[in-house]
Amino acid sequence: MAINKESNGYVIGFSIVMVVVVGAILAGVAMALQPAQKANVRNEKMQNILQATGMELDRDEASDKFKKHVSKRLILDYYGNVLEGSEMTSEDEIKDGNEKDAFNVDMLKEFKTIKNPKDRNYPLFVVDYKDKTYYVAPVQGQGLWAAVWGYIALEEDGVTIAGAVFDHKSETPGLGAEIAQKWFQEPFIGKKIAENGEYTGISVIKPGPQLDEHSVDGISGGTFTSVGVDEMIKRTMVVYFNYLSSSELTQN
Amino acid sequence: MSTETVEKEKEPLFSKKNKALITDPLSDNNPITIQVLGICSALAVTVKMNNALVMSLSVLAVLILGNLVVSLMRNVIPGRIRIIVQLVVVASLVIIVDQVLKAYVYDVSKQLSVFVGLIITNCIIMGRLEAFALGNKPWPSILDGIGNGLGYGLLLVVIAFFKELFGSGTLMGIEIFGSNGAEPTGLYAIGYENDGLMLLPPSSLVIVGIYIWIQRSRKKHLIETH
Numbered sequence: 001m002a003i004n005k006e007s008n009g010y011v012i013g014f015s016i017v018m019v020v021v022v023g024a025i026l027a028g029v030a031m032a033l034q035p036a037q038k039a040n041v042r043n044e045k046m047q048n049i050l051q052a053t054g055m056e057l058d059r060d061e062a063s064d065k066f067k068k069h070v071s072k073r074l075i076l077d078y079y080g081n082v083l084e085g086s087e088m089t090s091e092d093e094i095k096d097g098n099e100k101d102a103f104n105v106d107m108l109k110e111f112k113t114i115k116n117p118k119d120r121n122y123p124l125f126v127v128d129y130k131d132k133t134y135y136v137a138p139v140q141g142q143g144l145w146a147a148v149w150g151y152i153a154l155e156e157d158g159v160t161i162a163g164a165v166f167d168h169k170s171e172t173p174g175l176g177a178e179i180a181q182k183w184f185q186e187p188f189i190g191k192k193i194a195e196n197g198e199y200t201g202i203s204v205i206k207p208g209p210q211l212d213e214h215s216v217d218g219i220s221g222g223t224f225t226s227v228g229v230d231e232m233i234k235r236t237m238v239v240y241f242n243y244l245s246s247s248e249l250t251q252n
Numbered sequence: 253m254s255t256e257t258v259e260k261e262k263e264p265l266f267s268k269k270n271k272a273l274i275t276d277p278l279s280d281n282n283p284i285t286i287q288v289l290g291i292c293s294a295l296a297v298t299v300k301m302n303n304a305l306v307m308s309l310s311v312l313a314v315l316i317l318g319n320l321v322v323s324l325m326r327n328v329i330p331g332r333i334r335i336i337v338q339l340v341v342v343a344s345l346v347i348i349v350d351q352v353l354k355a356y357v358y359d360v361s362k363q364l365s366v367f368v369g370l371i372i373t374n375c376i377i378m379g380r381l382e383a384f385a386l387g388n389k390p391w392p393s394i395l396d397g398i399g400n401g402l403g404y405g406l407l408l409v410v411i412a413f414f415k416e417l418f419g420s421g422t423l424m425g426i427e428i429f430g431s432n433g434a435e436p437t438g439l440y441a442i443g444y445e446n447d448g449l450m451l452l453p454p455s456s457l458v459i460v461g462i463y464i465w466i467q468r469s470r471k472k473h474l475i476e477t478h
Contacts, residue, residue, distance in 0.1 A: 011330045018337065022344045029348050036355035044358070059358075170366075174299075174419065174451035221448070 042094075045103070052153035053127050053134040054163045054189075072126040073102040078118040080243035107140035108147055122239045127153070134162050137240045141232025144224035145170045148179065152188070152237065158244030161202070164188040166229060176225030187216040193233075199241050201234035265391065273395040277403035280474065284407040285464045289375040294408055295456040297367045301424045304412035306360045308405030310353070310368060314345045315377055315404075316397035321345075322385040323393035329386070338381045339372075346371045376404055411459045419450030 003010060043059045046066035050057055057065055067090055075086035086100045094103045102123035110120045125136040135154040142148065150166035166179040178184050191202055192213050203215040204226045211217065218226030264270075283289045290311075297307045321341050322329070329337050350368045353361035361368065371377065380400050385393040416422055421429040421440075430438015432446065449455050468474045 005328070005330050006332060011333055014328070014330055015333065015336075018340060022340055026344055026347055029351055033351045033355040037351070037358075040354065040358040172452075174448050 048151050048165050048167070049125050049136050049138075050127065050129075051165045052136050052151040052163045053129050054153075055129055069127050069129050070125050071128045074124055075100070075102045075105060076122040076124060076239060076243050078120065078122065078239055080239060080246065083121065105138075107138050107149060111140045111142075111147070117235055122236070124240060124243070132156065135240065135244060137237065139232045139236045141228045141235070143168050143171045143179075143228040144176050144222075145172070148176075148225060148228050148232065150179075150229070150232075152233065154193070154240065154244065158241065159192050159194045161188050161191045161193065168225070171225050172222065175219060176222040178219050178222060179225055179229055184219065191216060193237050193241055194245075197245070199238050201237055202230070204230035204233075270392060270395050273392055274399040274402070277396075277399040278406060279403075279467070280471070282403045282407065282467075283376045283379075283400050284404060284460065285467055286474065287376075287379070289379055290404055291460070293367055293370065293374060294404075294411060294460065295453040297364060298408055298412040298415050298456050299419065299451055300363070300416050301409065301412045302360065303363050304408040305405075306353070306357065307364060307367065308401070308408050310349045310364075311371055311374060311376070311404055312398070312401030314342065314349055314371055315380060315401040316394055317345050318342050318377055318381055319385040319393040319397035320390055322381045323388060323390045326386050326388075334386065335378075335382070338378060338386075342377050342381070343372050376400055407460070407463070410463065411456050414459050415450050415455060418447050419455070421446050 040059070043062040047057060047059050047062040050062065050065055050069060055065070055069070071090055073088050075083040077083060083100065086102060088101060092101075094101055096104070098104055102125065105121045105123045107123075114120050123138060127134040127136055133156050135158060137152050137154065138149065139152060140147065140149045146169035148166065148168045148171065150164055152164045153162040154160065155162045164185050166185060168177060168179060171177040171179065188202065190213070192200070193202060194200055195214065200214045204218045205211075205215050206223070206226075207217045207220055218230075277283055281287065284291065284294055293307060293311075298304050318338075318341055322338055325337070346369065349371070350361070353364070353368060380396060384396045388396070413423065416424075417428060421427060421432060427438075429444060430436065430440050432440045447455075
Protein backbone atom coordinates (compact mmCIF):
# COMPACT_ATOMS: atom_id res chain seq x y z
CA MET A 1 0.00 0.00 0.00
CA ALA A 2 1.33 3.34 -0.90
CA ILE A 3 -0.14 5.61 1.68
CA ASN A 4 1.94 8.61 2.53
CA LYS A 5 1.95 8.57 6.31
CA GLU A 6 3.20 12.11 6.52
CA SER A 7 0.53 13.68 4.31
CA ASN A 8 -1.86 16.10 5.96
CA GLY A 9 -4.84 14.01 4.93
CA TYR A 10 -3.46 10.93 6.64
CA VAL A 11 -2.58 12.82 9.80
CA ILE A 12 -6.04 14.38 10.03
CA GLY A 13 -7.78 11.11 9.25
CA PHE A 14 -5.68 9.25 11.81
CA SER A 15 -6.46 11.84 14.47
CA ILE A 16 -10.19 11.69 13.82
CA VAL A 17 -10.32 7.91 13.98
CA MET A 18 -8.19 7.88 17.13
CA VAL A 19 -10.35 10.43 18.94
CA VAL A 20 -13.56 8.62 18.07
CA VAL A 21 -12.22 5.23 19.13
CA VAL A 22 -10.72 6.53 22.38
CA GLY A 23 -13.86 8.51 23.18
CA ALA A 24 -16.05 5.46 22.68
CA ILE A 25 -13.85 3.28 24.88
CA LEU A 26 -13.75 5.81 27.72
CA ALA A 27 -17.46 6.46 27.57
CA GLY A 28 -18.12 2.72 27.70
CA VAL A 29 -15.81 2.19 30.70
CA ALA A 30 -17.28 5.14 32.58
CA MET A 31 -20.81 3.91 32.04
CA ALA A 32 -19.99 0.35 33.01
CA LEU A 33 -18.28 1.35 36.26
CA GLN A 34 -20.55 4.18 37.31
CA PRO A 35 -23.02 2.12 39.38
CA ALA A 36 -20.21 0.60 41.45
CA GLN A 37 -18.60 4.00 42.01
CA LYS A 38 -21.83 5.65 43.06
CA ALA A 39 -22.57 2.81 45.45
CA ASN A 40 -19.14 3.29 47.05
CA VAL A 41 -19.69 6.98 47.68
CA ARG A 42 -23.18 6.37 48.99
CA ASN A 43 -22.19 3.49 51.25
CA GLU A 44 -19.31 5.49 52.65
CA LYS A 45 -21.65 8.31 53.61
CA MET A 46 -24.02 5.87 55.30
CA GLN A 47 -21.08 4.25 57.05
CA ASN A 48 -19.85 7.60 58.37
CA ILE A 49 -23.28 8.60 59.66
CA LEU A 50 -23.61 5.34 61.56
CA GLN A 51 -20.01 5.38 62.79
CA ALA A 52 -20.62 8.70 64.49
CA THR A 53 -22.84 6.89 66.99
CA GLY A 54 -20.04 4.51 67.86
CA MET A 55 -21.32 1.69 65.68
CA GLU A 56 -18.62 -0.43 64.05
CA LEU A 57 -19.40 -1.56 60.54
CA ASP A 58 -17.91 -2.28 57.14
CA ARG A 59 -18.79 -0.28 54.09
CA ASP A 60 -20.47 -3.30 52.48
CA GLU A 61 -23.07 -3.61 55.21
CA ALA A 62 -23.67 0.13 55.52
CA SER A 63 -26.70 0.15 53.25
CA ASP A 64 -28.61 -2.50 55.22
CA LYS A 65 -27.72 -1.07 58.60
CA PHE A 66 -28.61 2.43 57.50
CA LYS A 67 -32.08 1.24 56.58
CA LYS A 68 -32.39 -0.58 59.87
CA HIS A 69 -31.07 2.05 62.28
CA VAL A 70 -31.84 5.43 60.74
CA SER A 71 -35.46 5.78 61.76
CA LYS A 72 -35.94 9.31 60.55
CA ARG A 73 -34.20 11.89 58.42
CA LEU A 74 -35.11 15.50 57.73
CA ILE A 75 -33.75 18.82 56.52
CA LEU A 76 -33.67 21.98 58.64
CA ASP A 77 -33.16 25.56 57.64
CA TYR A 78 -30.82 27.80 59.61
CA TYR A 79 -33.57 28.83 62.03
CA GLY A 80 -34.46 25.26 62.88
CA ASN A 81 -37.62 24.95 60.80
CA VAL A 82 -38.18 21.62 59.14
CA LEU A 83 -38.20 21.93 55.37
CA GLU A 84 -41.63 20.99 54.10
CA GLY A 85 -41.80 17.46 52.75
CA SER A 86 -38.30 16.58 53.91
CA GLU A 87 -39.30 14.42 56.85
CA MET A 88 -38.71 10.83 55.88
CA THR A 89 -38.62 7.53 57.71
CA SER A 90 -36.70 4.36 57.01
CA GLU A 91 -39.69 3.31 54.89
CA ASP A 92 -38.83 5.95 52.29
CA GLU A 93 -36.30 4.77 49.75
CA ILE A 94 -33.38 7.06 48.98
CA LYS A 95 -33.91 8.22 45.43
CA ASP A 96 -31.19 9.91 43.43
CA GLY A 97 -31.95 13.51 42.70
CA ASN A 98 -34.69 13.86 45.33
CA GLU A 99 -33.70 17.23 46.79
CA LYS A 100 -36.10 16.86 49.68
CA ASP A 101 -34.18 13.86 50.97
CA ALA A 102 -31.74 14.71 53.76
CA PHE A 103 -29.38 12.02 52.51
CA ASN A 104 -29.02 13.75 49.15
CA VAL A 105 -28.00 17.16 50.51
CA ASP A 106 -24.55 17.84 49.08
CA MET A 107 -22.84 19.61 51.98
CA LEU A 108 -19.64 20.33 50.07
CA LYS A 109 -21.49 21.90 47.17
CA GLU A 110 -23.60 24.06 49.46
CA PHE A 111 -20.54 25.06 51.47
CA LYS A 112 -18.83 26.21 48.30
CA THR A 113 -21.69 27.81 46.40
CA ILE A 114 -23.97 29.23 49.09
CA LYS A 115 -21.90 31.88 50.82
CA ASN A 116 -24.32 32.74 53.62
CA PRO A 117 -24.64 29.91 56.19
CA LYS A 118 -28.20 31.09 56.83
CA ASP A 119 -29.24 30.01 53.32
CA ARG A 120 -27.86 26.49 53.52
CA ASN A 121 -29.70 23.24 54.25
CA TYR A 122 -29.03 21.33 57.44
CA PRO A 123 -29.76 17.58 57.21
CA LEU A 124 -30.40 15.63 60.40
CA PHE A 125 -30.39 11.87 60.85
CA VAL A 126 -32.13 10.21 63.78
CA VAL A 127 -30.41 6.92 64.56
CA ASP A 128 -31.82 4.27 66.86
CA TYR A 129 -29.06 2.06 68.11
CA LYS A 130 -28.83 -0.13 71.21
CA ASP A 131 -32.06 1.26 72.71
CA LYS A 132 -30.80 4.81 72.46
CA THR A 133 -31.63 7.62 70.09
CA TYR A 134 -28.87 9.64 68.49
CA TYR A 135 -29.06 12.78 66.40
CA VAL A 136 -26.38 12.73 63.74
CA ALA A 137 -25.49 16.04 62.11
CA PRO A 138 -23.09 16.52 59.22
CA VAL A 139 -20.55 19.36 59.39
CA GLN A 140 -18.54 20.76 56.52
CA GLY A 141 -15.65 23.20 56.58
CA GLN A 142 -12.29 24.24 55.26
CA GLY A 143 -8.96 22.76 56.40
CA LEU A 144 -5.51 23.91 55.40
CA TRP A 145 -5.44 22.52 51.85
CA ALA A 146 -9.01 21.59 51.01
CA ALA A 147 -12.31 20.52 52.47
CA VAL A 148 -12.71 18.86 55.86
CA TRP A 149 -15.98 17.35 57.02
CA GLY A 150 -17.47 15.11 59.62
CA TYR A 151 -20.53 13.72 61.34
CA ILE A 152 -21.37 14.51 64.93
CA ALA A 153 -23.78 12.39 66.95
CA LEU A 154 -25.65 14.01 69.83
CA GLU A 155 -27.22 12.11 72.72
CA GLU A 156 -30.94 12.26 73.37
CA ASP A 157 -30.50 15.45 75.42
CA GLY A 158 -29.39 17.22 72.23
CA VAL A 159 -26.36 18.66 74.02
CA THR A 160 -23.91 15.87 74.80
CA ILE A 161 -21.74 14.52 72.00
CA ALA A 162 -22.02 10.76 71.65
CA GLY A 163 -19.38 10.46 68.99
CA ALA A 164 -17.74 12.20 66.06
CA VAL A 165 -16.04 11.16 62.84
CA PHE A 166 -13.98 13.47 60.68
CA ASP A 167 -12.44 13.10 57.29
CA HIS A 168 -10.58 15.33 54.90
CA LYS A 169 -9.69 15.65 51.25
CA SER A 170 -5.97 16.37 51.35
CA GLU A 171 -4.68 17.51 54.74
CA THR A 172 -1.01 16.94 55.53
CA PRO A 173 -0.32 13.30 56.44
CA GLY A 174 0.81 12.98 60.05
CA LEU A 175 -0.40 16.49 60.90
CA GLY A 176 -3.80 17.76 59.79
CA ALA A 177 -4.74 14.36 58.37
CA GLU A 178 -4.77 13.03 61.93
CA ILE A 179 -8.31 14.38 62.35
CA ALA A 180 -9.44 11.15 60.70
CA GLN A 181 -7.77 9.14 63.47
CA LYS A 182 -9.45 7.73 66.56
CA TRP A 183 -7.20 9.55 69.04
CA PHE A 184 -8.44 12.88 67.76
CA GLN A 185 -12.09 11.85 67.51
CA GLU A 186 -12.52 10.02 70.80
CA PRO A 187 -12.03 13.03 73.12
CA PHE A 188 -15.18 14.58 71.60
CA ILE A 189 -17.29 11.92 73.30
CA GLY A 190 -19.05 13.32 76.34
CA LYS A 191 -18.33 16.97 75.52
CA LYS A 192 -21.29 19.35 75.57
CA ILE A 193 -22.22 21.93 72.95
CA ALA A 194 -24.16 24.06 75.44
CA GLU A 195 -24.18 25.07 79.08
CA ASN A 196 -27.32 26.03 81.00
CA GLY A 197 -29.24 26.36 77.77
CA GLU A 198 -26.65 28.68 76.20
CA TYR A 199 -24.91 27.46 73.04
CA THR A 200 -21.13 27.17 73.42
CA GLY A 201 -20.07 24.87 70.59
CA ILE A 202 -16.88 22.85 70.89
CA SER A 203 -13.49 24.53 70.89
CA VAL A 204 -10.53 22.76 69.36
CA ILE A 205 -7.66 24.41 71.19
CA LYS A 206 -3.90 24.11 71.13
CA PRO A 207 -2.67 21.36 73.40
CA GLY A 208 -1.66 22.68 76.80
CA PRO A 209 -4.34 24.64 78.60
CA GLN A 210 -6.79 22.89 80.88
CA LEU A 211 -9.74 21.44 78.97
CA ASP A 212 -13.32 21.96 80.06
CA GLU A 213 -16.36 20.10 78.84
CA HIS A 214 -16.65 22.32 75.77
CA SER A 215 -13.13 21.88 74.42
CA VAL A 216 -10.79 19.24 73.04
CA ASP A 217 -7.10 19.17 72.20
CA GLY A 218 -6.12 20.26 68.72
CA ILE A 219 -3.20 18.89 66.74
CA SER A 220 0.30 20.30 67.24
CA GLY A 221 1.54 21.29 63.81
CA GLY A 222 -1.96 20.95 62.37
CA THR A 223 -3.20 24.34 63.50
CA PHE A 224 -5.11 25.34 60.38
CA THR A 225 -6.90 22.01 60.21
CA SER A 226 -7.77 22.24 63.91
CA VAL A 227 -9.10 25.74 63.39
CA GLY A 228 -11.17 24.47 60.45
CA VAL A 229 -12.71 21.72 62.57
CA ASP A 230 -13.39 24.20 65.38
CA GLU A 231 -15.05 26.63 62.98
CA MET A 232 -17.25 24.12 61.20
CA ILE A 233 -18.55 22.67 64.45
CA LYS A 234 -19.31 26.05 66.01
CA ARG A 235 -20.98 27.37 62.86
CA THR A 236 -23.11 24.32 62.19
CA MET A 237 -24.05 22.79 65.50
CA VAL A 238 -25.89 25.91 66.68
CA VAL A 239 -28.63 25.10 64.18
CA TYR A 240 -29.10 21.62 65.58
CA PHE A 241 -28.87 22.86 69.15
CA ASN A 242 -31.64 25.38 68.57
CA TYR A 243 -33.79 22.83 66.82
CA LEU A 244 -33.28 20.00 69.32
CA SER A 245 -33.72 22.19 72.40
CA SER A 246 -37.11 23.38 71.19
CA SER A 247 -38.37 20.47 69.14
CA GLU A 248 -40.81 17.83 70.25
CA LEU A 249 -38.21 15.21 69.26
CA THR A 250 -36.37 15.70 72.53
CA GLN A 251 -39.37 16.61 74.65
CA ASN A 252 -41.02 13.22 74.66
CA MET B 253 14.31 -3.66 11.93
CA SER B 254 17.58 -5.28 12.89
CA THR B 255 16.15 -8.18 14.83
CA GLU B 256 14.11 -9.38 11.89
CA THR B 257 16.91 -9.36 9.37
CA VAL B 258 19.53 -11.11 11.46
CA GLU B 259 17.47 -13.99 12.82
CA LYS B 260 14.95 -15.55 10.51
CA GLU B 261 14.29 -18.22 13.12
CA LYS B 262 11.56 -17.38 15.58
CA GLU B 263 13.07 -15.91 18.69
CA PRO B 264 12.16 -17.82 21.88
CA LEU B 265 9.74 -15.93 24.10
CA PHE B 266 12.28 -15.62 26.89
CA SER B 267 15.54 -15.30 25.01
CA LYS B 268 18.50 -13.80 26.82
CA LYS B 269 17.75 -10.45 25.27
CA ASN B 270 14.12 -10.57 26.31
CA LYS B 271 14.99 -11.54 29.86
CA ALA B 272 17.33 -8.60 30.06
CA LEU B 273 14.36 -6.36 29.22
CA ILE B 274 12.85 -7.38 32.53
CA THR B 275 15.93 -7.64 34.73
CA ASP B 276 17.85 -4.58 33.58
CA PRO B 277 15.37 -2.00 34.84
CA LEU B 278 15.38 -3.68 38.25
CA SER B 279 19.00 -2.73 38.91
CA ASP B 280 21.45 -1.55 36.26
CA ASN B 281 18.92 0.55 34.40
CA ASN B 282 16.40 1.33 37.13
CA PRO B 283 14.04 4.08 36.01
CA ILE B 284 14.25 5.90 39.36
CA THR B 285 17.80 5.48 40.58
CA ILE B 286 19.64 5.44 37.24
CA GLN B 287 17.39 7.27 34.78
CA VAL B 288 15.97 9.47 37.56
CA LEU B 289 12.47 9.40 36.07
CA GLY B 290 9.18 9.24 37.93
CA ILE B 291 10.67 10.81 41.03
CA CYS B 292 7.66 12.95 41.94
CA SER B 293 5.27 10.11 42.68
CA ALA B 294 8.06 8.18 44.40
CA LEU B 295 8.32 11.07 46.83
CA ALA B 296 4.63 11.54 47.39
CA VAL B 297 2.77 8.23 47.51
CA THR B 298 5.18 6.29 49.67
CA VAL B 299 3.76 7.11 53.11
CA LYS B 300 2.14 3.69 53.33
CA MET B 301 3.11 0.36 51.82
CA ASN B 302 -0.46 -0.27 50.69
CA ASN B 303 -0.57 2.91 48.67
CA ALA B 304 2.86 2.27 47.21
CA LEU B 305 1.79 -1.20 46.07
CA VAL B 306 -1.41 -0.01 44.42
CA MET B 307 0.41 2.89 42.81
CA SER B 308 3.07 0.50 41.48
CA LEU B 309 0.43 -1.85 40.11
CA SER B 310 -1.36 1.06 38.43
CA VAL B 311 1.82 2.30 36.81
CA LEU B 312 2.72 -1.26 35.83
CA ALA B 313 -0.66 -1.73 34.15
CA VAL B 314 -0.48 1.57 32.32
CA LEU B 315 3.09 0.91 31.24
CA ILE B 316 2.41 -2.59 29.90
CA LEU B 317 -0.79 -1.66 28.09
CA GLY B 318 0.66 1.62 26.83
CA ASN B 319 3.74 -0.12 25.47
CA LEU B 320 1.57 -2.80 23.87
CA VAL B 321 -0.87 -0.40 22.22
CA VAL B 322 1.80 1.95 20.93
CA SER B 323 3.88 -0.98 19.70
CA LEU B 324 0.89 -2.40 17.80
CA MET B 325 0.24 0.99 16.23
CA ARG B 326 3.89 1.81 15.58
CA ASN B 327 3.61 1.31 11.82
CA VAL B 328 0.53 3.45 11.35
CA ILE B 329 1.32 6.35 13.70
CA PRO B 330 2.32 9.41 11.67
CA GLY B 331 5.71 10.59 12.93
CA ARG B 332 4.64 14.21 13.10
CA ILE B 333 1.99 13.62 15.74
CA ARG B 334 3.48 10.62 17.53
CA ILE B 335 3.89 12.42 20.86
CA ILE B 336 0.23 13.46 20.77
CA VAL B 337 -0.82 9.91 19.98
CA GLN B 338 1.27 8.56 22.87
CA LEU B 339 -0.23 11.13 25.18
CA VAL B 340 -3.76 10.18 24.16
CA VAL B 341 -3.01 6.49 24.70
CA VAL B 342 -1.49 7.10 28.14
CA ALA B 343 -4.21 9.52 29.20
CA SER B 344 -7.00 7.12 28.28
CA LEU B 345 -5.32 4.23 30.08
CA VAL B 346 -4.83 6.35 33.19
CA ILE B 347 -8.47 7.40 33.19
CA ILE B 348 -9.51 3.76 32.90
CA VAL B 349 -7.21 2.79 35.80
CA ASP B 350 -8.58 5.66 37.89
CA GLN B 351 -12.17 4.63 37.20
CA VAL B 352 -11.45 0.99 38.02
CA LEU B 353 -9.78 1.95 41.31
CA LYS B 354 -12.73 4.15 42.24
CA ALA B 355 -15.12 1.31 41.57
CA TYR B 356 -13.27 -1.58 43.20
CA VAL B 357 -10.68 -0.29 45.70
CA TYR B 358 -12.38 2.91 46.77
CA ASP B 359 -10.38 3.47 49.98
CA VAL B 360 -7.07 3.24 48.22
CA SER B 361 -8.19 5.46 45.37
CA LYS B 362 -9.18 8.07 47.95
CA GLN B 363 -5.74 8.01 49.49
CA LEU B 364 -3.92 8.14 46.16
CA SER B 365 -6.24 11.00 45.14
CA VAL B 366 -4.63 13.14 42.46
CA PHE B 367 -1.59 10.94 42.04
CA VAL B 368 -3.45 8.39 39.93
CA GLY B 369 -4.30 11.12 37.43
CA LEU B 370 -0.72 12.29 37.58
CA ILE B 371 0.50 8.93 36.26
CA ILE B 372 -0.02 10.67 32.91
CA THR B 373 2.88 12.94 33.69
CA ASN B 374 5.08 10.12 34.98
CA CYS B 375 8.12 10.48 32.75
CA ILE B 376 8.82 6.74 32.85
CA ILE B 377 5.75 6.04 30.76
CA MET B 378 6.24 8.56 27.98
CA GLY B 379 9.94 7.73 28.11
CA ARG B 380 9.40 4.03 27.47
CA LEU B 381 6.80 4.62 24.75
CA GLU B 382 9.05 7.00 22.86
CA ALA B 383 12.32 5.14 23.43
CA PHE B 384 11.18 1.55 23.16
CA ALA B 385 7.64 0.72 22.12
CA LEU B 386 7.71 2.94 19.04
CA GLY B 387 10.56 0.88 17.57
CA ASN B 388 9.94 -2.63 18.84
CA LYS B 389 7.52 -5.49 18.37
CA PRO B 390 4.64 -6.02 20.84
CA TRP B 391 6.17 -8.85 22.87
CA PRO B 392 9.48 -7.16 23.74
CA SER B 393 7.47 -4.01 24.43
CA ILE B 394 5.33 -5.83 26.97
CA LEU B 395 8.45 -7.19 28.65
CA ASP B 396 10.00 -3.76 28.68
CA GLY B 397 6.83 -2.44 30.32
CA ILE B 398 6.91 -5.18 32.94
CA GLY B 399 10.57 -4.56 33.67
CA ASN B 400 10.31 -0.83 34.07
CA GLY B 401 7.06 -1.08 35.99
CA LEU B 402 8.65 -3.53 38.41
CA GLY B 403 11.78 -1.40 38.70
CA TYR B 404 9.62 1.56 39.61
CA GLY B 405 7.51 -0.53 42.00
CA LEU B 406 10.60 -1.97 43.69
CA LEU B 407 11.84 1.48 44.59
CA LEU B 408 8.41 2.62 45.72
CA VAL B 409 8.02 -0.34 48.03
CA VAL B 410 11.53 0.06 49.45
CA ILE B 411 10.93 3.74 50.16
CA ALA B 412 7.49 3.07 51.62
CA PHE B 413 8.93 0.33 53.85
CA PHE B 414 11.22 2.76 55.64
CA LYS B 415 8.76 5.64 55.65
CA GLU B 416 5.89 3.65 57.08
CA LEU B 417 8.06 1.79 59.57
CA PHE B 418 9.73 4.85 61.05
CA GLY B 419 7.00 7.38 60.34
CA SER B 420 3.96 5.47 61.60
CA GLY B 421 5.51 2.43 63.30
CA THR B 422 3.46 0.13 61.07
CA LEU B 423 3.89 -2.03 57.96
CA MET B 424 0.87 -2.62 55.71
CA GLY B 425 -1.13 -1.14 58.59
CA ILE B 426 0.13 -3.72 61.13
CA GLU B 427 1.69 -2.25 64.26
CA ILE B 428 5.33 -3.26 64.48
CA PHE B 429 6.66 -1.28 67.43
CA GLY B 430 3.60 -1.74 69.62
CA SER B 431 0.58 0.47 70.06
CA ASN B 432 0.92 4.23 70.36
CA GLY B 433 -2.56 4.83 71.77
CA ALA B 434 -3.62 6.20 75.12
CA GLU B 435 -1.70 3.38 76.82
CA PRO B 436 1.51 2.86 74.88
CA THR B 437 2.88 -0.63 74.59
CA GLY B 438 6.05 -2.11 73.12
CA LEU B 439 8.74 0.40 72.18
CA TYR B 440 6.41 3.33 72.82
CA ALA B 441 6.18 2.35 76.48
CA ILE B 442 9.88 3.08 76.91
CA GLY B 443 9.70 6.48 75.24
CA TYR B 444 10.07 5.77 71.53
CA GLU B 445 8.40 8.32 69.24
CA ASN B 446 7.47 8.12 65.56
CA ASP B 447 9.49 10.37 63.29
CA GLY B 448 7.09 12.87 61.73
CA LEU B 449 9.61 13.89 59.07
CA MET B 450 9.48 10.38 57.63
CA LEU B 451 5.87 11.02 56.60
CA LEU B 452 6.79 14.03 54.50
CA PRO B 453 8.24 13.99 50.97
CA PRO B 454 11.79 15.13 51.85
CA SER B 455 12.49 11.87 53.66
CA SER B 456 11.86 9.94 50.41
CA LEU B 457 14.55 11.99 48.75
CA VAL B 458 16.99 11.02 51.48
CA ILE B 459 16.05 7.35 51.16
CA VAL B 460 16.41 7.43 47.36
CA GLY B 461 19.79 9.12 47.85
CA ILE B 462 20.96 6.41 50.23
CA TYR B 463 19.67 3.72 47.84
CA ILE B 464 21.62 5.24 44.94
CA TRP B 465 24.71 5.48 47.12
CA ILE B 466 24.55 1.81 48.13
CA GLN B 467 23.73 0.72 44.57
CA ARG B 468 26.67 2.55 43.04
CA SER B 469 29.17 1.59 45.66
CA ARG B 470 28.30 -2.06 45.01
CA LYS B 471 28.33 -1.71 41.22
CA LYS B 472 31.23 0.53 40.32
CA HIS B 473 30.41 0.53 36.59
CA LEU B 474 27.31 2.59 37.30
CA ILE B 475 29.36 5.55 38.55
CA GLU B 476 29.54 8.32 35.98
CA THR B 477 33.16 9.30 35.40
CA HIS B 478 32.80 12.75 33.94
